[in-house]
Amino acid sequence: MIKVFLVLLVFSFLPTSFVKAQQLNVMFLNPGHPSDNPTGHFWPNVNYFMQEAADDLNINLKTIYANRNHILMKSFAKDVIGNKPDFAVIVNEKGVATSLVNKITAQKIKVFMLLNDLTNEELNALTPEQREYYAGSLIPNNFDAGFTLAEQLHQSINFSNSDSQSKVNILALHGDETSPASIARAEGLQSYITDNRNINLIDSTVANWSKQQAYEKVSGILKHQKIDIIWAANDAMACGATSAVINAGKADSMLIGGINWDDDIPLGRLSVSVGGHVTLGAYAMVLLKEQWLGVRKAKRVKHSIFQHSNVNAYETFMTALKQKRFHRCDFTQFLSNHTKAQTFSIENLICH
Known part of the structure; x- marks a missing residue:
């Protein structure tokens, strides 16, 4: 007891700068909104999971929001450089990441890509010095998400039709034309359509991840097209x-189906939703902690996290998210050197 008291006494007299130096500092450039918005709850929830993990892992996490304004996001390099974190976490939406990476790595600050990585061309364009400060990436398999969503919707409509070979008309709503996630989801959809000749893609349009834009576009298309399935990228x-x-x-x-597992959608509102990747910000905190401790090297990680809403874990997970109960999880269990290390998965995140 006396030893414990002496240790605490010593730490109490240490300079604040020394104590702060022992904590990993991470800055997240969130492309979305901090709360309710027309593009859904996905980005606020990404940050929620990141913060829960950061608290468990003794990480000082600071988040700034672009509010879906990609011009504003380009200016965030100045904020990062001013704060000088150990890592800046960036999402490569609409091609803004290259400019940010160039400016931030020039100041010898490491950048980590979350959910949308640099393309191979963008990564190859980095100088050797910039590559030294590229801390890797964590992305889900968005191709699988697009494919699985199409598959679940198609199987459902076939189940209700007596003639499974009849033509099925599908409308696709894409997020944008440049984000790697949007492109990969579209490729997954196209792959499923190619494998199933009874699907007729009657229209494909960009709705910029927006509920309102999707409403307007679909309202117009319905006036002159017969649609059986609407596949939406979120x-x-x-x-x-x-x-x-x-x-x-x-x-x-x-x-009608989408991707994200947004927690503001009433149960049964959509025929199916594919999700789980909203949790990956938390796993990014785990990977960065391991890099900071020197037990993991920078690498590009593609993590299989996507599940469709017809699995048993979906309702339990969504209830916990709506009630913000993930503080019950111990995110240190996902560290590779934990005595009872766990795989980062939806099932292992459902804490009671």
Whole structure:
């Protein structure tokens, strides 16, 4: 007891700068909004999981939000350089990452890519010195997400039709034309369509991840097209599409699905949702902690996290997210040197 008291006494007299130096400092450039917004709850929830993990891992996490303004996001390099974190976590949306990486790595600050990585061309364009400060990336398999969403929707409509070989008309709502996640999800959809010749892609349009834009576009398309399935690259667009379909009086004849597992969507509102990647900000904190401790090298990680909402874990996970109960999890268990190290998965995140 006396030894413990002496240790605490010594630390109490240490300079604040010394104590702070023992803590990993991370800055997250969140491309979304901090709260309710037209593109859904995904980005606020990404930050929620990151903060829960940061608290467990003794990481000082600071987040700044771009509010879906990619011009504003380009100016964030100045904020990062001013704060001088150990790592800056960046999302490569609409090609803004290259400019940020160039400016931040020039100041010898490491950058880590989350959910949307640099493309191979962008990575190869970095100088040897910049590559030294590229701390790797963590992304889900977005191709699988796009493929799985199409598969789940198609299988559902086939189950309800007596003739499984009849033509199925599908409308695709994409997020944007440049983000790696959006491109990969579209490729997954196209791959499924190629494998199933009874699917007819009647239209494909960009709705910028927005519920309102999806509503407007689908309302117009419904006036001159027969649609059986609406495939949307995120849940917000899927919900916008659902509202348009309900207003047109065609809800009973259509299946609609999205990607994200947004927690503001009423149960049963969508036919299916594919998600789980909202948790990957927390896993990024684990990987950065291990890099900082010197037990992990910088690398590009593609993590299989996506599941569809027809799995048993979905409702339990979503209830916990809505109630913000993930503080019950011990995120240190995902460190590779933990005595009872766990794989980072949806099932292992459901803490009671």
